[in-house]
Amino acid sequence: MVEGTERKEAEKELKSEKEFSEELITSLHEGLSVVDLDSKHIKVNKALCTMTGFSEEELIGIKPPFPYWPPEKNDEVYDLFENASQKLGSNIKVTLKRKNGEYFPASLSYSMIKGNNGKVKAYFATINDISLSVKAENILKDNIILSNQRKNTIIELANLIGEDFNSSLLKIAKTSAIALDIALVTIWKYQDDDNELLSKLHYNLLTDEAQVENLTIYKKDYPDYFNIFETKNSINISDVNTDPLTKAFSEKYFKPNQITSRVDVLIYGRNKHYGIVSFECRVPNRVFTHEEESFATSIASIVSLMVESKERTLAEKEIAKTNQQLTEANLELNDLRKQLERENVYLRNELDLVFNYEEMVYGSAEFSNVLTQVEQVAPTNATVLLLGESGTGKELLARAIHNISTRNNKPLIKVNCSAIPRELIESELFGHKKGSFTGAFADKIGKFELADGGTLFLDEIGELPLDMQPKILRFLQEGEIEVVGGVETKTLDVRVIAATNRNLEEEIKKKQFREDLYFRLNVFPVNVPSLRDRKDDVPLLVEHFVDKFNKAYDKQVKYISDEAMTKLKAYNWPGNIRELENLVERALILSTGDTLIVPGFETANQKIKQRINSKDLSLDSVLRNHILEVLEGCNWKISGEKGASELLGLKPSTLRDRMSKLGIKKPK
Numbered sequence: 001m002v003e004g005t006e007r008k009e010a011e012k013e014l015k016s017e018k019e020f021s022e023e024l025i026t027s028l029h030e031g032l033s034v035v036d037l038d039s040k041h042i043k044v045n046k047a048l049c050t051m052t053g054f055s056e057e058e059l060i061g062i063k064p065p066f067p068y069w070p071p072e073k074n075d076e077v078y079d080l081f082e083n084a085s086q087k088l089g090s091n092i093k094v095t096l097k098r099k100n101g102e103y104f105p106a107s108l109s110y111s112m113i114k115g116n117n118g119k120v121k122a123y124f125a126t127i128n129d130i131s132l133s134v135k136a137e138n139i140l141k142d143n144i145i146l147s148n149q150r151k152n153t154i155i156e157l158a159n160l161i162g163e164d165f166n167s168s169l170l171k172i173a174k175t176s177a178i179a180l181d182i183a184l185v186t187i188w189k190y191q192d193d194d195n196e197l198l199s200k201l202h203y204n205l206l207t208d209e210a211q212v213e214n215l216t217i218y219k220k221d222y223p224d225y226f227n228i229f230e231t232k233n234s235i236n237i238s239d240v241n242t243d244p245l246t247k248a249f250s251e252k253y254f255k256p257n258q259i260t261s262r263v264d265v266l267i268y269g270r271n272k273h274y275g276i277v278s279f280e281c282r283v284p285n286r287v288f289t290h291e292e293e294s295f296a297t298s299i300a301s302i303v304s305l306m307v308e309s310k311e312r313t314l315a316e317k318e319i320a321k322t323n324q325q326l327t328e329a330n331l332e333l334n335d336l337r338k339q340l341e342r343e344n345v346y347l348r349n350e351l352d353l354v355f356n357y358e359e360m361v362y363g364s365a366e367f368s369n370v371l372t373q374v375e376q377v378a379p380t381n382a383t384v385l386l387l388g389e390s391g392t393g394k395e396l397l398a399r400a401i402h403n404i405s406t407r408n409n410k411p412l413i414k415v416n417c418s419a420i421p422r423e424l425i426e427s428e429l430f431g432h433k434k435g436s437f438t439g440a441f442a443d444k445i446g447k448f449e450l451a452d453g454g455t456l457f458l459d460e461i462g463e464l465p466l467d468m469q470p471k472i473l474r475f476l477q478e479g480e481i482e483v484v485g486g487v488e489t490k491t492l493d494v495r496v497i498a499a500t501n502r503n504l505e506e507e508i509k510k511k512q513f514r515e516d517l518y519f520r521l522n523v524f525p526v527n528v529p530s531l532r533d534r535k536d537d538v539p540l541l542v543e544h545f546v547d548k549f550n551k552a553y554d555k556q557v558k559y560i561s562d563e564a565m566t567k568l569k570a571y572n573w574p575g576n577i578r579e580l581e582n583l584v585e586r587a588l589i590l591s592t593g594d595t596l597i598v599p600g601f602e603t604a605n606q607k608i609k610q611r612i613n614s615k616d617l618s619l620d621s622v623l624r625n626h627i628l629e630v631l632e633g634c635n636w637k638i639s640g641e642k643g644a645s646e647l648l649g650l651k652p653s654t655l656r657d658r659m660s661k662l663g664i665k666k667p668k
């Protein structure tokens with residue numbers, strides 16, 4: 001029902017087609033011009049009249065050239081018009097002219113109106129004023145061009161980063177002045193804990209000159225201006241002489257420099273603000289656009305990067321300088337360290353002597369050389385063969401090696417190969433199982449096993465029975481031993497130090513020592529010099545033993561005569577240090593005063609003194625001793641040839657008398 005009514009209404013409306021067309025034409029936003037086949041305007045709409053400024057009356061009935069065609073472009077437009085039939089439907093760009101003389105870009109679109117017979121009756125054109133969109137397009141194009149220019153400028157300036165700072169700043173100032181079309185660019189640097197700004201560079205585009213460091217402004221005078229940069233990165237001042245932030249500079253700075261507006265942007269350094277770059281304009285009423293302000297900010301960013309780069313370079317130089325100083329200091333330290341190390345070695349030797357070397361004393365280069373070798377070999381696990389005469393200190397050295405090795409928390413076991421009966425030595429060294437031989441009542445752990453993890457000192461290895469030698473060799477080669485009466489082998493970690501006063505090479509020749517064992521032992525031979533070959537040690541050793549036995553015998557012997565010492569040094573010392581030690585011990589027991597009297601090495605004075613110091617010096621006693629000595633010498637024969645009375649030049653009766661007085665009787 002409703003549908004039928006609506007349709008009727010529509011049909012009614014359609015009936016007034018003419019009316020409808022009129023309304024449609026009028027309501028069109030585009031301009032409309034309808035021409036008949038003679039090209040005469042038969043219809044124009046309101047939009048076209050508004051667009052061109054011509055009234056309907058001025059246009060209707062008019063043939064080309066139409067009044068809104070630019071007269072100077074008549075031919076061009078006419079051509080277009082003529083060919084319009086071929087360009088039906090397409091958009092053609094033309095320039096038209098308004099009645100007020102203003103040109104405007106327009107787009108035309110032609111079409112035709114056909115009659116009922118299908119023939120063309122008229123043509124019409126819709127015309128669009130596109131001046132606004134063209135304008136926008138142009139602005140866009142300009143913007144693109146400008147932004148490309150800006151971009152290129154930034155890229156160009158960015159290339160300056162790392163170059164010479166001052167000349168780069170100048171280049172930046174100049175380029176940005178040109179790009180922003182401004183008169184001045186000033187770069188200010190913070191000074192005095194950000195309380196001052198010093199103009200580092202003041203570039204004038206007109207003169208293409210830059211002044212350097214000629215003006216300082218102080219925070220105390222312009223606190224607002226200084227403070228603003230605590231919260232803002234840039235400020236854009238359109239009138240510097242009136243703006244509250246900047247007007248204070250007016251007399252001192254803006255007016256003399258004819259500055260009217262300016263953009264100020266912060267420059268950052270590596271760790272703090274570096275300063276401010278001011279882009280300054282002399283054109284009154286010029287306001288920096290947002291785009292210009294952001295370009296200025298980009299320029300300031302480049303300056304910041306340059307500052308950072310410069311500061312980094314400076315810091316790097318500083319670091320390089322410090323490094324150089326450090327290297328030099330290190331070298332110096334190294335030298336000092338080496339020197340100290342040398343001293344330390346010396347000191348350590350001293351300490352080792354006291355603490356680790358079993359109170360070994362020495363002063364000779366020969367023995368010092370031995371200790372150096374000992375120090376070298378001690379930390380290794382190498383087998384050491386100590387070669388030297390009896391009493392030269394081989395055992396002490398073996399102990400020293402153990403004490404300064406990493407095995408020192410494990411035992412040092414000594415075996416004197418010459419002191420153990422032949423038949424027991426294997427069991428002594430390797431242990432035995434209960435019942436493995438007569439008298440083996442229980443299991444026995446051998447010295448090798450006792451020394452596991454530590455050191456075994458095989459003293460007098462030259463005395464080791466030949467049949468035992470392969471067993472030692474086996475251990476040295478394979479680290480294994482066989483317990484007497486046992487079935488399995490035992491693997492042990494034992495470092496072997498061997499010593500001998502024999503010439504092993506001679507022993508090998510005499511077939512008393514196995515060559516293979518010798519080679520195995522001889523990995524690190526240390527020749528311990530005999531005392532006669534290091535006589536410089538004699539005085540130190542004497543002192544050392546005097547100290548030792550002073551304590552042991554509670555004596556206070558302090559001196560030894562030069563003469564005695566010279567004699568001691570000259571002595572051959574076949575028994576080496578042991579002989580010297582024994583001699584000093586004896587001497588100390590005999591010495592009663594504070595001077596050491598060494599038997600056999602006394603001085604002439606000491607001999608007299610000794611006699612004087614002897615217990616009974618009375619004449620009777622001397623006489624008694626003398627008569628006794630003579631009587632003993634002639635076997636108590638008193639009278640007759642070679643009798644005591646004859647030897648003493650006395651009558652036999654006188655002698656008997658004296659003997660009875662002095663209480664001398666022939667022993668029974």
Ligand SMILES: Nc1ncnc2c1ncn2[C@@H]1O[C@H](COP(=O)(O)OP(=O)(O)OP(=O)(O)O)[C@@H](O)[C@H]1O
Pocket residue numbers: 359360361362388389390391392393394395396397459499500501541544577578581
């Ligand atoms: N440099 C020294 N400083 C102090 N005392 C020493 C020094 N050298 C050896 N002695 C002492 O001399 C004595 C003999 O030393 P040691 O027993 O070490 O000699 P050795 O060469 O092993 O003798 P042997 O071959 O007879 O076993 C020991 O009492 C030792 O303390």
